[in-house]
Amino acid sequence: MSAPEKIPSTTWHEKEPISRELRLLREELWGPIPPRERIQWSNALLDNPPTELSIMGKLQNTQLLHRDGIVMNRQWVAVARYWDDLGITAYEWLLQKGTLASNTPENTTPEEDPWGDCTEEERRAWTAATLRFPPMFLGATVMGLHDKHAKQTGITNSKGWIDLALEFRDAGFTPEEFIELNTQVRKFRKRGQRNTMITTTWGNLNKEYVRLKAQQWTNWLERYRAGDEPLALTEELLSPHWISQ
Template sequence: MFAPENSSAGSLSRELRQLREELWGPILPHERRLWSNALLDNPPTDLNINGKLQNMQLYDRDGIVMNRLWVAVARYWDDRGLTAYEWLLQRTTLVDIAEYKRNLDRNQEPTDPWDDCTEQERREWTTATLRFPPQFLGATVMGLHNNHARKTGMTNSKTWIDLALEFRAAGFTPEEFVVLNTHVRKFHKRDHTNTLITTTWGLRNIQYVRLDAQQWTHWLERYRAGEDSVELTKGLLEPHWISTAPQTGQ
């Protein structure tokens, strides 16, 4: 969920602009929009019908929510030095929440989730997993995660890193991971599932292909032996298709 691109502060009345400044205080306009997106994707409180209408009417006009309790959440964490993105990290599967909180309490840096990967490997695996993400975590989280990863060159998502390390441990390079995932998606059959095409379910019941590396080590051996990647993938998938179409009467 992203803020309207053509928003304008002038579209709000003087009273609303003044109220907004009182509510949001020192948080800058750009950060207010990031916080608004984060709060809408992860509501800190339930709203009644009128509250939802008021919140969204103002959001649609200016990209900034105006619910007092919601803004109070943003102010609380902003005062403690957390950005909207870091707040989302604590509320989703992007990092291990328990570990994140323990390290905050101890004022320590979290354990390096990349293990012994070199910086170059981290960057290459980040690029690869951004093309084929393992899970959908909501529009705001995905957008913030992807922007952060592209800007820094490295993902800080535990879910994405776990995917990279799993395929790395199975012997894949980032390039081979991309080739495999590209071809697997070419052969999707309508009204069919495939036991080799494993998936995950994310927010709003959005399903993502998330392959199991160990199921594809034979593919890797044959691909490296020189077999055509398209025909190889098609041949390995073929025996495993299962029809999910409703059975019709005879």
């Protein structure tokens, strides 16, 4: 028996050429926006869809998305073109959508500062802690832009992240204790099992993230500071709260 004929396959690094018609259409739609910024805008628009699309519309919109990461819906691209013409970047557009909270000195008064009375040192320490254990999933673009901004500036500007930090700070936790608690809790979380102490949030694309409630863990904090071994302590406190499924 002869060997089966090998059928050429196209992988991510062997992409089929884009047709001339599609290239021209893409240039017409996106105009002066550079290729890198087209991808940023495409992801921002996917995270915050300007319009609902039919099944056919979704197919047409993503004909280049899975190849080059660029959407092709005229209405969606028009949104990007409109804000780009005003000098607004995809990241700044996401800020305006309310996903992120601008906390730059020129845009925020002391009364409006989402960090309240936290010192700069505390803000940086809590930012590093919440980057390790984010409270929710906001979509790939928002998460990427947020993390890049937080790492560059040292201070997060996401309201959800700030709220998480302040909640645990107000309950008496330090950033290091927040990290220790979250590290231990995740050792016991398993797929298909539920525990009322391991609270979660549901973000974009139905992604579930562990998002603990600080007040439920103040006893853990007291005993941890008293010298209890953290792994055994966490297991003991979780034990009565498992839900049979």
